[in-house]
Amino acid sequence: MGNNKLTPNSYGKYSALEGDEVRIIGWAEDSDNDIEQLTHLWTPDADENGNPEITQSSVGAESTITYTYTTSGIHLATLVVTDDDGESTETLTVPIEILNVVPMINPIAPPLPVAEDGEIQITASVWDTSSDLESLQNCYDTNPTINSDGEGTEIDDCDFEGLTFVGSWNDAQNAPSSIVFHTTDDDGEMVYAEIPIVVNNVKPSAHAMIDNANPTEGDAVYLSANLTTDSTFDLENMLYVWDLDTSSDSDGDGIKDNDEDATGIWFEWHFDSPGKRTVKMTASDEDTSDSFTFTVSVVEKPFSFGELLGGGEMILILIVVIASLGGILVMRLRKPSDLVEAPVGARVSRISMDDAFDDVDYDPFSDDEEKRKVRKTGNDENKVINNETTDDNDPQRKEEPVMEEAPTIQMTELDHQYEKASEPKQDLDEALGDLLGDESDSSEEE
Incomplete structure (x- = not known):
């Protein structure tokens, strides 16, 4: 491996790092006639999980091959030497343990503080062997305090995948103080870097x-x-x-x-x-x-007569006033025929108001003499004022007061005006005018 000579351990196993270029040298012994004609056949990754189809060959007493192992684990390199007569050596197997190289994250500068809804952009860079670099899983855990996927730990969630993160938080109170970037290679080795962030609350701008x-x-x-x-x-x-x-x-x-x-x-x-x-x-x-x-x-509300009338008390007062005026108007417009003159000969007597009201047939203005009499109620239902229904021969009867003739109702000047106003030929408006004129005259005289 370069200028570094690999030394086998006690089991004869060599070790190298994933991605390193390994140089292997092999040689064989034979007769002087065949030594330079020996064929060396190498299979640097002969294991079934490797690449057994890849071989390298050379001719001579020695052979050198170079090979880069891209995956970690035990790899087997084999060598077979054959002379010009077709005679071959036994297969020489060289075990080589390839150690995984852990990826690295280059330093990441923290982003500048942002306001709520402000965009944060972070770009990470990583290093690994050329074989692992393309297969690295790069992720951002945007909430390192919660294990959102329920696996591993709180800082290994993959909330955002890729080397470049772009995001924002709409609430400073719920924004994290940092996020975590982590990368994982094909051997499951993970490294991470914590990146502090600052999300400031935006003060509201009030307008009403x-x-x-x-x-x-x-x-x-x-x-x-x-x-x-x-x-x-x-x-x-x-x-x-x-x-x-x-x-x-x-x-x-x-x-x-x-x-x-x-x-x-x-x-x-x-x-x-x-x-x-x-x-x-x-x-x-x-x-x-x-x-x-x-x-x-x-602005002060202007006076409204309509609202004044809207009150219940005013409505009640108006009803009473209208009813009173209506009664007066009816009295003024009544016909003379409505005035009843008591019959001649009707006599006046003192009559109890209670008896008069109790006798439903009593009518002091009736032409029928019997109806002008009040029948007293009590123990003797047949007793009538003027003693007309009592027995004249009863020596113990008390003499009832004799009813005097009822006075004739005298028509006043106003009644004559009513009579005139009620004539069919006179118009109602003219009658009202006369009445109002009379009242005006009276007021002027006063």
């Missing part, structure tokens, strides 16, 4: 807006923080807190501009009082926060 900065008191407005920016992950998990009036300490903690009056990326709100106020929105991710403020001028 309102669809109407000059709303009227009570109007619905929409507030939004949609234009706030951050990393993709942080935007999905962002906390939005709104202080709807920084001049008021609604939570009572002594700090006016940190109240949590509303939360969310957008919402609907109604300002219930007029005036200017400053609104503050704070956007927070896992580590940092940013705030945005703007002014809202709430």
Whole structure:
């Protein structure tokens, strides 16, 4: 092997490294006539797992061959020498142990710090024997704290295959502090290198807006923080807190501009009082926060008679007023025929109100004399005022007061006006005009 002479061990086995070029020298003895005509036939890798089809031959007293073993393990080199008469020697077998060469990773410079969602690129370079270099398995373990494949250890996972890694992390809190590059040859020998990385949290950039900065008191407005920016992950998990009036300490903690009056990326709100106020929105991710403020001028709501009437109390008052006016109007428009004059001869008597209400047939204005009498209720159902149904011969009966004639209802000047207003030929509008005119005259006289 080059200028290094191989020395067999006690078992006659030689050793060399995988990928080394091995030079083997052989010689034989024979008569002077045949010595220069000897044929040397070499099979440098005669083992069945090697390359027995490869041979090298030379003629002379000595022979030299060179061979590179590409796989580790025991390899057998054989030599057979034949003279010009065809006589051959026994096969000489030389055992050679080829030792595996462990791959090496060249130093890797750590990448520069990046922000969340920022791209990290790392390129590794490795060395091994020419025979193993193409067969190396190169991998990056992007989370060395977890054994993701359930085999080996935490640092031998193959999350990204190849010499060049390109990747990013959207959340600094979950990003690893380092990743591991490892390479493995065909003999299973693995070497690795730990590469530190830094992923910095991106501070949110808060922005808020309102669809109407000059709303009227009570109007619905929409507030939004949609234009706030951050990393993709942080935007999905962002906390939005709104202080709807920084001049008021609604939570009572002594700090006016940190109240949590509303939360969310957008919402609907109604300002219930007029005036200017400053609104503050704070956007927070896992580590940092940013705030945005703007002014809202709430205009006082104008007076609305419709809303005044919308209250239940006003409706009840209007119903009572309309009912009263309707009753007055009906009284004023009634026909004279609705006025009943008591019949001549009707007498007035003192009648109990209870008896009058209890007697369903009682009618003081009826032409029927019997209906103008009140029948008393009680033990004697047949007893009638004026004693008309009692027995005249009963000496013990008490004389009932005699009903006097009911006075005739006198028609006033106003009744005459009603009668005039109810004539078929007179229009209702004219009647109302007369009435209103009369009232105006009366007011002027007063």
